[in-house]
Amino acid sequence: MASKASQRLIVALDVPTVEEARALITSLGKMVGCYKIGLELLITGGGDLARELAEDGMDVFIDAKLLDIPRTVERATANVAEMGAKFLTVHGHDRQTLEAAAAGRGKSDLKLLAVTVLTSVDGGDLAQQGVAIPAEDLVAQRAKFAKQAGFDGVVASPAEVGAIRQAVGSKLSIVTPGIRPAGAAKGDQKRVASPATAIKNGADYLVIGRPITQAEDPKAATQAILDEIKKALK
Numbered sequence: 001m002a003s004k005a006s007q008r009l010i011v012a013l014d015v016p017t018v019e020e021a022r023a024l025i026t027s028l029g030k031m032v033g034c035y036k037i038g039l040e041l042l043i044t045g046g047g048d049l050a051r052e053l054a055e056d057g058m059d060v061f062i063d064a065k066l067l068d069i070p071r072t073v074e075r076a077t078a079n080v081a082e083m084g085a086k087f088l089t090v091h092g093h094d095r096q097t098l099e100a101a102a103a104g105r106g107k108s109d110l111k112l113l114a115v116t117v118l119t120s121v122d123g124g125d126l127a128q129q130g131v132a133i134p135a136e137d138l139v140a141q142r143a144k145f146a147k148q149a150g151f152d153g154v155v156a157s158p159a160e161v162g163a164i165r166q167a168v169g170s171k172l173s174i175v176t177p178g179i180r181p182a183g184a185a186k187g188d189q190k191r192v193a194s195p196a197t198a199i200k201n202g203a204d205y206l207v208i209g210r211p212i213t214q215a216e217d218p219k220a221a222t223q224a225i226l227d228e229i230k231k232a233l234k
Contacts, residue, residue: 005229007033008199010061010175011222012209014038018045025053027219028212031226034059034086036207047083054084061207065115067091070100077104077112087175089113089155092142098149111173114146116156116164119178136160140167147172153204158193161201177207181225195225199232 011032013021021041035053037046037060050060062085066073073090080088081104090101092114101112116139117126123135131138139160144167146154153173156164161174176198198206208225215221 004033005226005233006031008205008229008233009222009226010034010036010205010207011212012036012038012063012177012207013041013046013213014209015213016040016044018049021046021049024213024218028222030058031219031222034061034205036061036063036087036209038063039065050083050085054086059086061085061087061089063089065089065091066101067093067097070096073097073100074104077101077110078106081105081108081110085110087111087113089115090151091115092146092154095145095149098145098151102150111152112150113153113155113173113175114142114149114151116142116154116160119157136163139163143168143172155207158198158201158203161198161203165202173204174202175205175207176203177209179206179208179211181211181221181228195228196232199229 009032011028013024013035015021015024025035035058037050042064050062053060062080066076077088088110090098090112092098098114105112117135126135139156140163143154143164147168151172153175154164155175155177157178158176164174179193179195179198181194195206212218212221
């Protein structure tokens, strides 16, 4: 588990180009414990950027949210492990997918995270998908799948941290997106919390994108978030 405030913070490089991502990384440097590269950036050169960051000793989070036939998931996971990334996300819909990712990781140090329920989804959205149980129960169920498959952690909203701990104990790290400092717009996120609330609820890592990447001064915004995390940790 991370201990220092900076190690708890994962900055999402949710920008359209590698050049913009590099500028942000240059600005923030090692204020941040880890940088997340998602689908938007992965398809425009993010894979090469991930390798460069890993070679420079930075922690990289590949947010691919893998969900495919087992063989494809296994091979994709092996490729991410070869990049030197620290984290990889896999959709936690079923044990078969999670087990395939675990097999693909092999003996590498790659940490696997199961995505439980996206923070942009609420009960009404789940009902449209034909899911009859509340989001909190579904998150707990998928956390159990992750534990059984040998995963290192889960991705879930801050609201479900307690349910996850009750379901699987302290064995899994909990990574929480949907973090919004006071006054920040929610955007397309529905199940959100402040950095302090997420930490106090028991989250191990916070993923924060737009409140930093779209700030007038990303470095100042990052420092304010780090100060809030430090205060919550005390």
